[in-house]
Amino acid sequence: MKIDEIAELLDATIHSRPDGSDIDINCGGASDLMSDVLTYMSDLPPNVPKRMILITGLMNPQVIRTSALVDIPAVLFTRGKVPGQQVIDKAKENDIAILSTDLKTYTVCGILYSKGLQSINDECK
Amino acid sequence: MKMNSFEKKLLKYKQYDSLLINGRISDFMSKPPITLTGEATMADAKALMRDNKISGIPIVDDGDKLTGLVSLENIIVALENQKINDPIHKHMVTNVSHLMDDMAVSAVMSYLMTHGYHRYPVVNKEKKVVGIVTRGDLMLHLYTQLGNIYMHNKRRDDLLTPVIHLSDSDKSMDDMSFSYDINTRDIDMAGKGSTLFKKFLQEHEVPVAETRRASISLYEAEVNVVIHGGGKGEIKGYLVNNQIFMVVVDHGPGIEDIDLAMEIGYTTATAEARKRGFGAGLGLNNIKQYSDKLIIISSSDGVKIEMVVIPENK
Numbered sequence: 292m293k294i295d296e297i298a299e300l301l302d303a304t305i306h307s308r309p310d311g312s313d314i315d316i317n318c319g320g321a322s323d324l325m326s327d328v329l330t331y332m333s334d335l336p337p338n339v340p341k342r343m344i345l346i347t348g349l350m351n352p353q354v355i356r357t358s359a360l361v362d363i364p365a366v367l368f369t370r371g372k373v374p375g376q377q378v379i380d381k382a383k384e385n386d387i388a389i390l391s392t393d394l395k396t397y398t399v400c401g402i403l404y405s406k407g408l409q410s411i412n413d414e415c416k
Numbered sequence: 417m418k419m420n421s422f423e424k425k426l427l428k429y430k431q432y433d434s435l436l437i438n439g440r441i442s443d444f445m446s447k448p449p450i451t452l453t454g455e456a457t458m459a460d461a462k463a464l465m466r467d468n469k470i471s472g473i474p475i476v477d478d479g480d481k482l483t484g485l486v487s488l489e490n491i492i493v494a495l496e497n498q499k500i501n502d503p504i505h506k507h508m509v510t511n512v513s514h515l516m517d518d519m520a521v522s523a524v525m526s527y528l529m530t531h532g533y534h535r536y537p538v539v540n541k542e543k544k545v546v547g548i549v550t551r552g553d554l555m556l557h558l559y560t561q562l563g564n565i566y567m568h569n570k571r572r573d574d575l576l577t578p579v580i581h582l583s584d585s586d587k588s589m590d591d592m593s594f595s596y597d598i599n600t601r602d603i604d605m606a607g608k609g610s611t612l613f614k615k616f617l618q619e620h621e622v623p624v625a626e627t628r629r630a631s632i633s634l635y636e637a638e639v640n641v642v643i644h645g646g647g648k649g650e651i652k653g654y655l656v657n658n659q660i661f662m663v664v665v666d667h668g669p670g671i672e673d674i675d676l677a678m679e680i681g682y683t684t685a686t687a688e689a690r691k692r693g694f695g696a697g698l699g700l701n702n703i704k705q706y707s708d709k710l711i712i713i714s715s716s717d718g719v720k721i722e723m724v725v726i727p728e729n730k
Contacts, residue, residue, distance in 0.1 A: 324698075325693040326694060327696065329702050337625035337628050353603070353692055353693055360607075360611070
């Protein structure tokens, strides 16, 4: 699923679309806890999650830093949180696509899951 | 109820006493032991000592039973007399001072006090060598029991990959080193050092799996400095023989109870830190999970965290 398709499904705004972010996203994960995101990477091969979108209600530069650290290529902010310039700059610097939507995290997960986006797994590379 | 000073002292001694009574030598000895048989040459022993940075090797027979010990001193003498290609049994020390694997810590203490050696083989009832104890091992064990040091060594038990010990001279020997000063109390800024370190690892072509494990470990440690350690600290990283060494030091108040801090979900983080997606009590555990060796030393002057990431054997 392309970033544009995701944006359309969720009525989301795209804030950062770096070169190379025209990738096919094939899985997603939702968390507001960055340490938890890092924890669940332990069960995955090191080249995963190259095609994941991180869905979070948390808005701060640490979300981008965490994503960059484990090579997550796309982040979606939920519940109407609009990223500030600092977050956008950091995302561009790290080649991470950024989207935001007014929908709640649960709704977002439901829609993407029903459209075939898997929960994060070994295949997400 | 008020205690007088004598009672207080007694209570303190009792506390220390329990440190010595609790625990067996098998809790802290190095295992599996590195051994050789008497038929191997002194040159073999020399190579093994060099590769593993050890100063003595227990010598065993075919049944792993202790027959002697070869020390650095024996090697030097053999070198001087050009006997380095002789079999070990000609030059080893027989009648070796050793410890039993069911000895209590207190017994080990008194044994070490009356014997002047640095290194002792540990044998079981069948006289088979099952481990090695040095004075340093005992000291480390006692510190651990006192609660201001935490040690986790995932690899030591299941692999014989030697962890290289760094000395100060090693650190200045090459350009494979990284350093970064942490100086912020702003949680939004935490993680800059780890991001740079990740780049450093990528530039040095460290494989992606090790890069990830190292940067996650360092990131958690760096965030801890900002959240708990007063925001001032240093990061040092070294690459030696493909092993990644990281040291994070802060000058904060220290961790009061390291064992408690290691528990998943335990946190002393502020509401502000939690709002930023941290302080869930997962940080130290993530470090433990992603690094192969972790040492945390805490005092009222601050915390020092040493982490080592070792590549998987391919």
